[in-house]
Amino acid sequence: MASLSAMKKKPFVAATLLFLGLLCSLEHIGAQSLGVCYGGNGNADNLPPESEAVSLCKTYGIGRMRIYSPYPGILQALRDSNLEIMVGVPNDSLQALSEQSAAADWVQRNIKDYSSNVKFKYIYVGNEVNPTSPTAQFVLPAMQNIYKAIADAGLQNQIKVSTAVDTNLLGVFDPPSAGDFSENARKFMEPINGFLVSNGAPLLANIYPYFRVKYNNQSVPYALFTAPGTVVHDGQLEYQNLFDALMDALYSALEKTNGGSLAIVVSESGWPSGGGAVETVENAGTYYRNLINHVKKGGTPKRPGNAIETYLFGLFDENLKTEDIEQHFGLFYPNKQLKYNISFT
Template identity: 50%
Template structure:
């Protein structure tokens, strides 16, 4: 065979496989700084690199962190805090200024992936009415800045928006939240943006120990713990996520991807909270999300572990809020964990 032909064929095959085999979506981390004696932002970004953490969720546009992320090639989900929703919703100029200050000033060195407008906004919150208008104004600001398609706009919800979640195929939204969820879903579908979901098997388990087995919450149960014909479930994470998929399908959002924007297991402060269980959960999680869910098999789940460090300045109770960190302030891991 002609060696030049063989080389060309090899090159073309390489291009084919590079463009047809989906890239592995590595699990990211949530990075809050509400704690004592935490490493600096620059030290933390170096730790991201050392541990092969390639995605990070920030809850506020902390400029020290954004400066440290310049040139790192780490993908960033940037939060617009709930306290800004009213001002951003009420004024396109305010939205433009927020994007200019916190995105455009960094975009040449920081890889922004999503902007999460609000986090776990409750229907009872006084600012709930401003959530979707704020999403729209931030999207307009991003488009005006020439970043349309490059940065997706979304918001983060929790499992509390569901009125029914068991079995997963029966998942549906609460009637009272639809006044907010319907316009959120319409916006996300129109923009081909994912819904961000904070999903904690820990809280479901801790609040329902009589009904939920620990191994089912930790990915260690045998197959078929929950039957939902034609599917069955071996772990609570999949069951909760598929309940959200079902709810979206019932509400015009069947095309949406769901990004698990927070999940994890605490090492103290609550029921069955220890280093062993946290290590089991998070390591199993990293391996598991490559495979999708029974409802969406083979579709890798973009996921972020909460959190990089313990945050002892969080208000108490509940005390469990302080103990979700993967790393101690000295940058040593609490337990062995491999991000790939």
């Protein structure tokens, strides 16, 4: 029989281990819920090499990266990095990939050849495709073909195939419970939602309160998570920030189009630090800080619970973007200096 002192210690030790385990689990959830969007050198002529961009993410504890198209420079840099990767099929490739042979070749060259030591998590087929554009008809066939190629490669349990949308698809977004797709967007999204549900994949969504401030006259404090109290009462639900309201409006729209069981991964969110009156370093820093803290806490009023998987836009300022505002979304300057007083973990 154990001694009395040992018996007294066991509950304490067990409780301590449980507490430490919980802390580690929470730390892991918080850190791993954050990713960053990396546009690469195509949108700038003053950025460090891809290998240094990957090292920068690891140095700052960023666990995930979104890339907008696969190319050898970034894929080589990601080998053995342990970053979880969201990789895009560019919109101008969708028509070609609506042919199965082309999709199989794309997966072989860009995914399977690197899958032994690059942690691909998502392939998103198209980014913010306008439902009325000629390209829209190719999104679902390309998704289906990419998925088949992934399955043929034995990677369907590792990689989810989705598409990235924006909240402009919403014809109604206020209050969030009334959220609904526009008529054109509904026709576009219903079959896509069915595909995602059948394959257990989330919908990827670019959520930008900033653009609602810029173009829809929404309140700046409501967008920056700094409103002092409830701004929108929606039945039993209360909204103090626009990020939650936009996400829940999208959830409401999904519920109306056979996508009620889908989860949303925030594939982009950010705020520019220059180019206009509300585009300041102070506002951008406030937004990123509060967004990071918010998504780590987990959930929205409509969907409370786990941390919200979120990708911050973007890693660097990109000086070749055509619009001035779009040149200032970087979390880091091109010299790798962090622009804001924020922590990713």
